[in-house]
Amino acid sequence: MSRLRRFLRDNAVPLALLSPAVLVILLVVLLPLLFSLYTSFSNYRLIRPESLWDVVWFRNYLRVLGDGDFWAALGRTVLFLTLVLNLEMLLGLGLALMVNRLTFGQRTMRTIMMFPMMFSPILVGFQFKYMFNDTIGVVNNALQSLGLTSHAIPFLVDRWLAFASIAIAEIWMSTSIFAILILAGLFAMPRDPVEAARVDGCTNWQVFRHITLPFLMPFIYIAMTIRSLDVARAYDIVDVMTGGGPAGRTELLWTLIARTAYDDSRMGQANAMAYVSILLSIFFTWYFFRKLMAARKHLGVF
Amino acid sequence: MSRRQKDILIWIGTFLVMLVICMPGLWVVLSAFRPNGEILTKPAVWIPRDLSWDNFRAIFGFGDAVVAIPVGSYFLNSLIISVTSTVVAVVIGMSGGYAFARYRFPGKGAAFLWLMLSRCVPGIALSLPLFIMWSWTGLIDTKLGVIIVYTAINVPFTVWLTEGFFRQVPRDLSEAAQIDGCTPWQAFWKVEFPLAKSGIASAAIFAFLTSWNEYALASQLTRSTDSKTLPVGLMDFTAQFTIDWAGMSAMAVIIIIPALVLTFLVQKHLIAGLTFGGVKG
Amino acid sequence: MAEVSLRNVVKRYGGHKVVHGIDLDIAHNEFVVLVGPSGCGKSTTLRMIAGLEEISEGEISIGDRVVNRLAPRQRNISMVFQNYALYPHMTVRENLGFSLKIAGKPPAEIEAAADEAARILGLQPYMDRTPGELSGGQRQRVAMGRAIVRHPDVFLFDEPLSNLDAKLRTQMRVEIKKLHRQVGTTVVYVTHDQVEAMTLADRIVIMKDGHIVQTGTPLEVFERPVNTFVASFIGSPPMNLVKGELRGGVVELAGGGQLPVPPGIQTPPEGARVIFGFRADNFMPVGHGLAETGPVALLELPVTLAEPLGAESLILTELAGVEVQGKMLNPRPIQPGEVLSFQLSLDRCHLFDADTGKSLR
Numbered sequence: 001m002s003r004l005r006r007f008l009r010d011n012a013v014p015l016a017l018l019s020p021a022v023l024v025i026l027l028v029v030l031l032p033l034l035f036s037l038y039t040s041f042s043n044y045r046l047i048r049p050e051s052l053w054d055v056v057w058f059r060n061y062l063r064v065l066g067d068g069d070f071w072a073a074l075g076r077t078v079l080f081l082t083l084v085l086n087l088e089m090l091l092g093l094g095l096a097l098m099v100n101r102l103t104f105g106q107r108t109m110r111t112i113m114m115f116p117m118m119f120s121p122i123l124v125g126f127q128f129k130y131m132f133n134d135t136i137g138v139v140n141n142a143l144q145s146l147g148l149t150s151h152a153i154p155f156l157v158d159r160w161l162a163f164a165s166i167a168i169a170e171i172w173m174s175t176s177i178f179a180i181l182i183l184a185g186l187f188a189m190p191r192d193p194v195e196a197a198r199v200d201g202c203t204n205w206q207v208f209r210h211i212t213l214p215f216l217m218p219f220i221y222i223a224m225t226i227r228s229l230d231v232a233r234a235y236d237i238v239d240v241m242t243g244g245g246p247a248g249r250t251e252l253l254w255t256l257i258a259r260t261a262y263d264d265s266r267m268g269q270a271n272a273m274a275y276v277s278i279l280l281s282i283f284f285t286w287y288f289f290r291k292l293m294a295a296r297k298h299l300g301v302f
Numbered sequence: 303m304s305r306r307q308k309d310i311l312i313w314i315g316t317f318l319v320m321l322v323i324c325m326p327g328l329w330v331v332l333s334a335f336r337p338n339g340e341i342l343t344k345p346a347v348w349i350p351r352d353l354s355w356d357n358f359r360a361i362f363g364f365g366d367a368v369v370a371i372p373v374g375s376y377f378l379n380s381l382i383i384s385v386t387s388t389v390v391a392v393v394i395g396m397s398g399g400y401a402f403a404r405y406r407f408p409g410k411g412a413a414f415l416w417l418m419l420s421r422c423v424p425g426i427a428l429s430l431p432l433f434i435m436w437s438w439t440g441l442i443d444t445k446l447g448v449i450i451v452y453t454a455i456n457v458p459f460t461v462w463l464t465e466g467f468f469r470q471v472p473r474d475l476s477e478a479a480q481i482d483g484c485t486p487w488q489a490f491w492k493v494e495f496p497l498a499k500s501g502i503a504s505a506a507i508f509a510f511l512t513s514w515n516e517y518a519l520a521s522q523l524t525r526s527t528d529s530k531t532l533p534v535g536l537m538d539f540t541a542q543f544t545i546d547w548a549g550m551s552a553m554a555v556i557i558i559i560p561a562l563v564l565t566f567l568v569q570k571h572l573i574a575g576l577t578f579g580g581v582k583g
Numbered sequence: 584m585a586e587v588s589l590r591n592v593v594k595r596y597g598g599h600k601v602v603h604g605i606d607l608d609i610a611h612n613e614f615v616v617l618v619g620p621s622g623c624g625k626s627t628t629l630r631m632i633a634g635l636e637e638i639s640e641g642e643i644s645i646g647d648r649v650v651n652r653l654a655p656r657q658r659n660i661s662m663v664f665q666n667y668a669l670y671p672h673m674t675v676r677e678n679l680g681f682s683l684k685i686a687g688k689p690p691a692e693i694e695a696a697a698d699e700a701a702r703i704l705g706l707q708p709y710m711d712r713t714p715g716e717l718s719g720g721q722r723q724r725v726a727m728g729r730a731i732v733r734h735p736d737v738f739l740f741d742e743p744l745s746n747l748d749a750k751l752r753t754q755m756r757v758e759i760k761k762l763h764r765q766v767g768t769t770v771v772y773v774t775h776d777q778v779e780a781m782t783l784a785d786r787i788v789i790m791k792d793g794h795i796v797q798t799g800t801p802l803e804v805f806e807r808p809v810n811t812f813v814a815s816f817i818g819s820p821p822m823n824l825v826k827g828e829l830r831g832g833v834v835e836l837a838g839g840g841q842l843p844v845p846p847g848i849q850t851p852p853e854g855a856r857v858i859f860g861f862r863a864d865n866f867m868p869v870g871h872g873l874a875e876t877g878p879v880a881l882l883e884l885p886v887t888l889a890e891p892l893g894a895e896s897l898i899l900t901e902l903a904g905v906e907v908q909g910k911m912l913n914p915r916p917i918q919p920g921e922v923l924s925f926q927l928s929l930d931r932c933h934l935f936d937a938d939t940g941k942s943l944r
Contacts, residue, residue, distance in 0.1 A: 007408065014405035021398035021417065021457050028454030029420045032431035039431065046434075098316050103309045111569055112320045115327060118561040120515030122533040123554050127330045130547060136342055138329055145348075172326060232424030236517040240537070254426045254518075261430050262522065274427035281422040477635050478668035480655040482682035482729070492685075496672045 033278075040272040046265035060272040069248060069256065070273060074280075076163070077253040081231060081284065084170050088227070089220060091171065092178025099179070100186045110183065117176050121233040125240035128169035132156055132241075156242050159249045166250060169237050178223045185219030186212075214298075221292035228284035232277070253277045327558070334358070334551035341547050357552035373553060375527040376535035380557075383445055383531060384513040387452035391509045394453070395460025396502060400490075402461065403468035404476075414465075421458040425518030428455075433522050443525040451519055456509040463508065467501025468494065507568055511561055532557045585646045585659075585736030585769050586611050587632060593640035594627050594793075602627055603793040604641065609786075614763055614770045618780040619790035620816070626741055628790070629773045633662050633739050645736055656685075661730035662739040666746065667722045669714035675701075675725050676710045682733045700728040703765065704758075720751045727759070731766055738763075740772040744779060756782055777817050781805070789813050811940040814860050814933060820897065822860045823907035826937060829855045834934070838904030843880060845932040848943050856937035863897065865928040866909040873912070877930040884925055889917040898923070 008015065040061070043054040064070050099109050119127070131138050132155035140152045155161045189212065197207045235254035238244060244255035251259075254277060261270035333341055335353040361373045401407075402414060432451060433442070441447030471494050479489035495502075517533040524530045532553070539550040587609040594602035602624040609615045617625040630636040632643055634655035643650055650658050661682075669678050677684075679697040688696075701707050704724040714722055723743065730738055740759070744752045760783055763770055774780055780787050781801045789796045789804060789812075797809045808814035808822070815821040825842075827834040829851055833841045842859055844850060851857065867873070869881070887906070888899040896914035900907060900923075909925055911917075934943045 011405070011407040014401040014407045017397045017401035017405075018413070020394040021461055022413075024394060024450075024454045024457055025417065025420050028432070028451055029423060029428065032428060032435055033423065035435060036427070036431035039434075095319070098312070098319065101312050102316060103312075105313055109316055109320060111566065112324060114565065114569065115324050118511070118558060118565045119327065120517065120533050120557055120561070122515070122517040122536055123330075123557055126536060126550060126554060127326050130330065130333070130551070131326060136547065141348075172323070176323075229418075229421045232426065233518070235424065235426050236533075239517075239521075240540075254424055257430070258426050258518075258522075261433075267430060267434070271430055274424075274430055277424050277427050278422065281424055282419060285419070285422050472666060472668065474664045474666060474668040475670060477633075477655070478662065478664060478729075479670070479681070479685075480635070481633060481660060481662045482733070483656040483685040485654070485656065488685065493670055 036271040036274060039268050040275055042268045044267040044271075046261075046267055051268075056268070060269045064269060064272045064276070069251065072248075073251045073253050073256040074276065076251065077277075077280070080163070080167065080170075080234065080252060081228075084167055084174075084234075085224060085227060085231070087167075087171050088175045088178050089224065091175045092223070093182055093216075093220070095175065095179040096182035096186060099183055110180070113176050113179055115176070116173055119173060121173060121236035122240055124169050124173045125237035128165060128172070128237075129156065129241045132165045157246055162242050162250045166234070166238055166241055169241065170234050173237070174227060177227060178220070181219050181223040181226075182216055185216045189215050214295075217295040217298075218292055221288050221295055224288035225285055225292055228281065228288055231284065232281060253280070330551050330554050331558075333547065334555045336548065338546065338548040357548045358556075361549050361552050361556075371535065371538045371549070371553075372527045373532075373535065373556065376530055376532045377556065379445060379524075379527075379529055380514060380531040380533075383448050383452060383529075384510050386445075387449045387456060387513050388506055388509040390449070390453045391456035391460050392464075392502060392506045394457050395505060395509075396464050398457070398461040399464030399466075400468050400494075402465040404473065417458050417461055421455070425455075425516070426522075429519050429522040432519070436523055442523060443529050445529050448520060448523055448529055448531070451523065452513040452516065455516075455519075456512055459512075460505040460509055463501055463505040464498065467498040470501075471497045503568060507564060510564065514557075514561055586644075587737055587769060587771065588644050589628070589632075589641065590643070591641040592628070592631060592638060592643060594624070594631060594636060595639040601793050602631075605793075605795055607788060607795065607798070609769060609771065611769055612767050614760075614772065614783060614785040615788060616772045616774060616780040616784035616786075617788045617790060618774055618777060618816075619796075621775055622792075623790040624793040625773045625775075625790050629739055629741055629771060632737070632771060633660060634658050658737075659733070659735050660737045660739055661733050661735040662741065663723075663726045663730050663743045665742040667714070667726040667743075669722055669725055669729070671714050674711050674713055675706060675717070675728075678714065678725055679706075679728050679732050681729070696732050697728075700732045703731065703762070704728045719747050720755065723747060723751075723755055724758075727762065731762070735768065738768050738770045738772075740770065740774075742774055743772075744774070745776070752779075759783060778819065781817070787817075789816065807942070807944065808933070809942050811858055811860070811935050814935070814942075818862060820863050820908045822862050822933070823866070823902075823905075824935075825859045825903055825905045825907065827857055827859055827903075829853060829857055834859050836903035838902075840903045842927070842932075843878075843929060845929045845934060846878065847930065848934050851934075851936070851943055857943070858935040858937050858940075860933035860935060861907075861927060861931065863908040863910045865931040866907070866925055868898065868909065868911050868923040869926050871911045871913055871915075872926060875926060875928055877928055880927045880929055882925045882927060883922055885920055885922045886917050888919060889914075900925070 039052065041055055041057055042052055043056045043059070044052045095113060099106060099113065102109060116124070132140075134140055134152040134154050134157070137155070139155065143149045143153065153161065155165045193211050194207055197211050202210065232254055234252065235258070238250060238252055238255050239258070242250045244251040244259060253273065257270050257273045257277060260266050260273060332350065334357055335355070336350050337352065337354070337356060340351060361371055398417075402410065436442040436447050441450070475493050475497070476486075476489045479493045480486060484492060515533060516531075520531050520534045521537070524534055536550060536553055536557070539546045539553065589605050589607040591604045591606060592602060593600065593604050605628060617628060619625050627636060631638050632645075634650065634653060638651050645658055645660070670681065673681065676697050679700050680693040683693040683696055697710075701710060704727060706721070706724055706728055709717060709721060714725065717725065726743065743759075744755055747755060756779060772783060784801055786798065787801055787804050788798050791812055797804055797813050799807070804813060804817050808817060811824060815824065825836055827836040827842070829835075829844070830853065833843055834857060835841050836859070882902065884900040884902060886898055886900055889911070890897040890899070891914055894912075896911040896917065898909040898911050898917065900909060917923075935941060936943060
């Protein structure tokens with residue numbers, strides 16, 4: 001007890017300064033999560049409030065784990081994340097290298113590059129839904145006008161086309177975050193090692209591969225970490241573009257949770273799935289954070 | 303090819319790429335000014351024939367076409383919710399960020415990590431318990447309810463950003479100010495705060511954009527015109543089988559404009575804020 | 584009028600003691616330099632005087648006030664920081680006037696005080712620039728100007744010159760000394776550079792591992808170092824130290840050869856392990872030194888290396904297997920391997936106890 005009191009006394013100022021942040025997160029994140037952890041062990045259904053006290057232990061989890069739809073959604077989500085993050089990284093790297101080569105108008109281009117970042121995910125979803133629409137979508141219209149296809153391509157209906165369309169929307173929205181962070185890395189890059197490598201006889205590709213890229217890795221991992229923090233925003237895109245349909249063909253973990261909770265009103269089971277999604281997010285963030293730390297240590301410059 | 307010519311070619315190439323990137327957004331903006339009839343025509347009309355403000359008039363309830371979507375209230379809700387939650391999140395974040403930047407205390411690293419991890423929780427996963435708890439406490443479908451949630455989801459990031467910026471302000475400046483006769487409080491406001499201002503501004507912009515654009519939580523926590531925000535309101539245009547594309551486009555423009563203006567006004571800060579993470583972590 | 588006195592001052596971080604009970608009295612208008620290697624507790628001591636670090640034990644008073652519980656702003660001190668700590672968002676004028684503005688002085692008075700400080704330090708042309716637009720030396724001046732504007736009881740300097748290049752450092756050293764003459768205030772100055780300490784101080788306080796090792800005027804600590812640490816820390820090049828044993832009234836060097844016991848030494852017991860110390864200034868080749876008045880010892884030694892400095896050369900040689908340095912006035916070219924006859928001025932030599940390092944003088 002006295003140790004606690006001493007801890008409080010010695011650290012009174014920082015604790016006081018931190019308390020509002022801790023308090024608000026406790027109230028809005030931690031407490032609800034504890035509650036949802038409890039409900040994930042109950043048979044809670046929204047339409048039957050008394051079912052909140054019906055503790056079923058691991059039944060929700062067992063049911064979720066035995067559910068083919070869940071595994072399909074989980075697999076799709078992991079595939080989606082892997083695909084999307086890597087493509088964003090590659091495209092962002094390309095964009096950044098391109099802008100970095102500009103000798104004039106660099107600021108303007110950088111500003112234009114940030115354009116997609118201002119779009120709300122829900123807007124991005126709407127915009128691509130509009131573009132990929134099978135009757136009035138600009139993509140189909142263009143393809144038909146150019147005579148590349150005689151009939152409308154059902155972008156948002158076909159299983160893989162819909163998945164690809166959603167991925168494109170997501171990539172469009174988030175690539176610029178990678179581009180900007182990598183560009184910052186390129187700006188911060190010291191000239192000497194590059195020049196030394198040139199003197200040592202490296203080709204452009206070798207310079208990029210052995211000097212520039214290792215230096216950029218921490219920036220790439222920072223972008224990865226930031227992105228995995230809010231990658232679940234893809235829910236918005238999917239929700240507006242396909243709603244997880246048709247017939248669950250584009251269901252990601254997040255849309256499945258929403259449907260289970262609000263449409264089927266099976267809160268307990270939805271919460272069990274939500275915990276899986278939280279663990280997934282934490283895993284991705286943690287993974288890239290570790291990579292970031294390792295890259296920094298390796299470079300020894302930060 | 304001369305160096306100059308090569309530079310120009312690279313510029314043109316980059317510009318074309320940027321144009322392609324901007325196309326989807328520009329297409330929606332263009333559609334906002336075209337009548338529904340033109341959008342729906344088959345075969346497609348490529349060159350817009352009549353551009354007008356009709357869609358905007360319609361969604362705000364002027365003109366012939368009656369659209370029963372209270373965009374005005376949504377806009378106001380969005381504005382109130384975003385501004386309030388941003389201000390509160392920045393104040394709280396500044397306080398926390400300062401503590402992390404300036405003081406040593408046991409468990410600091412762990413505290414920071416947990417704060418950041420709280421950002422990992424997907425909005426939809428958080429919405430489930432919040433939906434129930436807010437229903438019990440009567441916070442459901444109120445602006446206050448959304449403000450509280452947005453404040454909390456913005457705090458980790460504002461703490462992170464402001465911490466970095468305060469850490470950049472040398473500690474001895476505050477000490478010098480205290481020797482010059484300031485109380486610690488004065489030293490903060492007269493010396494440290496002005497120097498971290500750009501970081502705080504970028505934290506504020508990020509928070510505002512997050513709140514302004516958020517959908518997953520708002521879609522579950524709001525029900526009526528009392529609290530529905532613009533992103534949630536966008537779904538009003540989707541009926542069971544039809545979508546009012548023109549109206550939706552107009553509303554999209556309304557959502558994007560404040561974000562656009564704000565971002566361009568302060569893009570320097572925005573880039574500083576984003577790149578900061580890359581440089582210092 | 585402000586004396587500063589430290590009574591058994593202790594600083595502890597957690598369980599770790601970094602300052603071990605320091606006693607020090609600084610007179611009014613005295614220029615005291617705390618010097619020592621990094622980590623010796625000198626900066627911590629200064630920061631405790633400033634009120635930037637809490638005092639774990641003991642008492643510090645400024646004038647007749649005990650200041651332990653006073654905030655920095657209540658102590659009427661000013662401080663020049665190592666990195667200057669100028670407010671980057673204010674002009675030079677605003678930087679200079681900041682403390683008076685905080686004190687609520689009328690604008691006219693602030694203006695006058697800032698102008699006066701600018702005049703003393705030659706800052707008038709830069710008054711409307713921000714620190715970012717100034718050179719290192721100018722920033723240094725602004726930092727000093729900010730300190731004098733307040734007419735504090737005590738000036739504190741925390742390694743103020745360590746970020747300047749060698750030439751500017753010498754120049755600013757002179758200016759600090761002049762400034763002290765001009766404003767005449769008590770100064771506590773921290774540095775790791777013994778040249779700065781020697782040139783600036785009325786009194787030098789040499790610290791090591793949180794203890795005061797020796798206090799005295801520059802000449803006292805130079806001529807009468809209390810132990811081998813001070814002997815090798817003060818003076819450049821550092822004092823030559825050669826190990827030996829006392830046998831029959833002479834020092835038998837560990838690596839062979841012997842040296843007489845310097846005069847004025849309380850003779851230690853036979854067989855005692857000692858360290859023989861002498862400075863390069865008192866170890867010169869015959870014909871290239873000063874006329875000697877006292878007893879000398881002559882040593883024939885081969886030169887390892889000669890470093891010409893112009894007016895003199897540093898001569899590296901080996902005495903009983905230990906590398907030692909000598910000095911050569913009116914130098915001539917020397918080839919490595921050349922054997923020179925060195926004269927050692929015995930009354931300027933030192934003898935230390937090899938176990939404790941303490942001076943036997």
